[in-house]
Amino acid sequence: MKIIISFTFLLLLSCATSTQTQTQIQTTKSIFNPGKQIAFSREKGNCLACHEIENGEFPGNIGPTLKNLPTRFKNKQQLREQIWDATQFNPETSMPPFGKHKIISEDEIDQVVDYLWGLK
Amino acid sequence: MIVFQVLSNRLKHSRLIIKIALFDKLLLIIISYLMALPLYATPEQDQIAFRKHYQQRFPELKLMDYANGVYAIDDIARQSWLAIEEFPPYEAAIEQGKSLFNKPFANGKHYADCFPESLIKANKYPKWSKAQGEVVTLVKTINDCRSSQHESTLSYEKSDMVSLLAYLAFTSRGKPIDIVIPKNDPRALAAYEQGKAFYYQRHGQLNFSCATCHVQNAGKKLRSEILSASLGHTNNWPTYRLKWGEMGSLHRRFAECLTQIKAEPLPEQSIEFRNLEYFLSYMGNGIPISGPSTRK
Numbered sequence: 001m002k003i004i005i006s007f008t009f010l011l012l013l014s015c016a017t018s019t020q021t022q023t024q025i026q027t028t029k030s031i032f033n034p035g036k037q038i039a040f041s042r043e044k045g046n047c048l049a050c051h052e053i054e055n056g057e058f059p060g061n062i063g064p065t066l067k068n069l070p071t072r073f074k075n076k077q078q079l080r081e082q083i084w085d086a087t088q089f090n091p092e093t094s095m096p097p098f099g100k101h102k103i104i105s106e107d108e109i110d111q112v113v114d115y116l117w118g119l120k
Numbered sequence: 121m122i123v124f125q126v127l128s129n130r131l132k133h134s135r136l137i138i139k140i141a142l143f144d145k146l147l148l149i150i151i152s153y154l155m156a157l158p159l160y161a162t163p164e165q166d167q168i169a170f171r172k173h174y175q176q177r178f179p180e181l182k183l184m185d186y187a188n189g190v191y192a193i194d195d196i197a198r199q200s201w202l203a204i205e206e207f208p209p210y211e212a213a214i215e216q217g218k219s220l221f222n223k224p225f226a227n228g229k230h231y232a233d234c235f236p237e238s239l240i241k242a243n244k245y246p247k248w249s250k251a252q253g254e255v256v257t258l259v260k261t262i263n264d265c266r267s268s269q270h271e272s273t274l275s276y277e278k279s280d281m282v283s284l285l286a287y288l289a290f291t292s293r294g295k296p297i298d299i300v301i302p303k304n305d306p307r308a309l310a311a312y313e314q315g316k317a318f319y320y321q322r323h324g325q326l327n328f329s330c331a332t333c334h335v336q337n338a339g340k341k342l343r344s345e346i347l348s349a350s351l352g353h354t355n356n357w358p359t360y361r362l363k364w365g366e367m368g369s370l371h372r373r374f375a376e377c378l379t380q381i382k383a384e385p386l387p388e389q390s391i392e393f394r395n396l397e398y399f400l401s402y403m404g405n406g407i408p409i410s411g412p413s414t415r416k
Binding site: 048049050058059060061062092094097102 | 325326327328332333336337340341342343344345
């Protein structure tokens with residue numbers, strides 16, 4: 001897996017250098033988007049274990065695809081609460097309480113929220 | 121949540137222990153209500169509800185198919201599994217187990233002398249022992265036999281124990297699991313209930329119960345891994361896991377699932393794991409022994 005990740009990483013980097021400045025900025029932004037890194041990392045959010053997310057490899061299918069979240073949640077705060085402790089809304093949920101059980105930090109949750117909010 | 125608060129307010133003056141016990145009980149009532157297993161059901165009723173859940177989810181499976189774990193439901197993984205089973209990596213363990221089983225103890229007696237039927241029937245374990253007042257697994261019965269013959273007990277992790285298990289599973293292959301919860305000893309039912317409670321409780325930092333993955337999400341993908349049903353979870357042991365690169369026991373797998381969810385893994389043959397095995401094996405009554413096996 002590590003090899004695959006670093007390979008894609010290299011691939012993305014080489015793409016970034018060979019294209020126009022505009023795309024370069026966008027690609028670089030998505031690579032170094034801290035919220036995305038936290039969501040994708042197995043040691044941190046590992047959201048891909050259960051959710052399909054744009055550009056995420058080998059996602060699980062336990063939870064719904066994470067996209068268009070502004071149509072699902074009134075505001076970022078509500079989305080944050082789902083990630084902080086999903087059992088508040090569904091006691092039977094399979095989703096770990098990332099904030100309540102300190103699986104990732106409060107700052108990291110904010111970064112994940114910022115990242116997810118923009119996904120179409 | 122409100123219910124919990126009211127409850128804990130009312131209990132403010134009683135001792136903490138009682139509070140926790142009641143809180144746990146209330147939680148369990150709610151959980152089992154949600155998970156379709158009635159709390160005060162008999163083991164027979166539990167078994168019916170447990171199987172019904174999987175029948176609805178996997179209508180094409182027959183009861184005996186569950187002996188093959190995830191390969192009963194994951195077609196792609198089944199192909200590579202069948203290829204490995206052509207030259208099974210557990211064969212050496214069966215051979216080694218056989219010679220260990222037949223080797224005399226220092227006093228000239230054999231394992232066979234400990235058991236009325238001369239060979240242990242793996243499909244009858246774990247068993248409730250009225251005399252010992254606890255659940256006796258196959259592993260424990262091997263060590264109890266050794267102790268009674270003044271031999272040292274075998275370490276659970278070492279290959280001798282696992283090889284003996286492989287041989288005993290092999291000689292019981294195809295025999296349906298046959299677990300009894302004797303009605304004449306309430307402690308047996310209590311042990312079963314404890315195993316069941318452990319199965320449905322959430323554990324660890326990631327807050328999963330065994331049922332979260334193996335009941336609620338059986339057949340779904342966790343990353344690229346398809347989750348097996350718990351029906352038949354005790355049938356295929358010991359197993360040669362490619363990930364371990366060696367044979368290992370059911371309790372080692374329990375511990376690994378706990379570690380995955382960042383819970384404290386319990387030691388093999390702890391009372392909790394033995395009771396859990398008792399509950400799971402009872403759920404699987406009638407499914408044939410398929411151990412030893414290979415797993416990813």
